[in-house]
Amino acid sequence: MLNRVLVVEDEKNLLDAIRINLELEDYEVVTATNGIDALKFSKEQRFNLIVLDVMMPEMNGFQVCEKMRLTDLDTPILFLTAKDTHEDKVMGLKLGADDYLTKPFNLEELLLRVKILVKHSLKGTPKDKKSATVEFGSCMVDFKTFTAKGTNGKLIQLTQKEAALLKLLIDRKNQVVSRQHILQTAWGYDVTPSTRTIDNFILAFRRYFEKDSRNPKHFFSIRGVGYKFVE
Amino acid sequence: MLNRVLVVEDEKNLLDAIRINLELEDYEVVTATNGIDALKFSKEQRFNLIVLDVMMPEMNGFQVCEKMRLTDLDTPILFLTAKDTHEDKVMGLKLGADDYLTKPFNLEELLLRVKILVKHSLKGTPKDKKSATVEFGSCMVDFKTFTAKGTNGKLIQLTQKEAALLKLLIDRKNQVVSRQHILQTAWGYDVTPSTRTIDNFILAFRRYFEKDSRNPKHFFSIRGVGYKFVE
């Protein structure tokens, strides 16, 4: 899928220069020369990044940003500012900007920052409807009620820590979650239970959710690293 | 939960200044004055952000970054560079940096960027399929899940050393990576396994990913130097 960028800039020459350079790097570019159009586009279409000039006639970049953020909280915004003042930056940050570039800027610099920001936009899975129940295999977990249905169809009451750990693993399904990360996330930075504690929970999960707990299909252990959940 | 930042900087005064300012903004700060410690901390603990000086004695920031990224793909990294050269930035980006700041910098500027990056790190409960996967030939590797698809289409669970070495080679595709560099990067500064160890891993890779392991198309050995990966 192509990465889409919306560029908002009233100075035509600069706008064209940016467009051409971005297109050379295989971005799909949409342009606007004023805030009105920018808002319209941002509502109608989806972008991986919005490049927004601050100094524009009628509606300035901050105002545009502020309005955008009313509906769209995720798309990264890169500001192009003329002044290199601190107030401008704080102002922008407050309104939900993600990066700045002070004019005049190097085009390569712009391309770099675009690349980084787009990377971020891909990372965050925006707003996946968070149902409190998860199904996998013949099992089911409900994080609202702390209950689960195991392989044998039996109902299980999850304990607090069980639920926390299970959620952590399921949220990061298919990823390897290191023991360190588990400890610091599900427990705390201060408490460090002995290494065997985590295993005990995994043990329980395997009993609940694995047909053959010796050959797990869902709760894998990655030696030397941690654990991995797959559906 | 507190946001944790690891700051790596050899100049003590600057380090203290950064620490104090970050702590004033309610970050939990861990500091290191050299690459060795930095790597140790990054392995043992979890951070929301790592601030990394490029110019350091013994091991420079790029090297530290490269090693970190072998195992940790998520934590954002902010580079502090002295030179404002484009090559530096491209180099850093390749190795997985997320932002730059050129010395001398304004402390407020640093705080701003830290804030932005930490925000990103919190956003991502990455369900991320896109990033961290590499394809070549009929094969595929996913460094997030430690899985790979071999020539026969079979799924392979990579071990951590396998993943680290594989990433090292793929990151430097088309370049010859010397045995020495491999040892220093994927292993440690202290341990020096016998020469045969690396070969064993290459052997495994060829079994996984080469149709004819006698005539490799991807994992070349360069006699007297090391190995080279090409797609």
Next chain:
DNA sequence: TTTAAACTGACACACGCATGACAAATCATT
């Protein structure tokens, strides 16, 4: 006090991976 949850320590086992031996390949030297 009672009870369930959470943690700890002990032990066995299995897995990753380092090692050494040897074969095969490549290079150097004559």
Next chain:
DNA sequence: AATGATTTGTCATGCGTGTGTCAGTTTAAA
């Protein structure tokens, strides 16, 4: 071409450490 030297490919084996498992203890909740 032939020989020896050096490096890499390949495999079997053993060691160390991380993990599975469980029984027993501590902690927290009712």
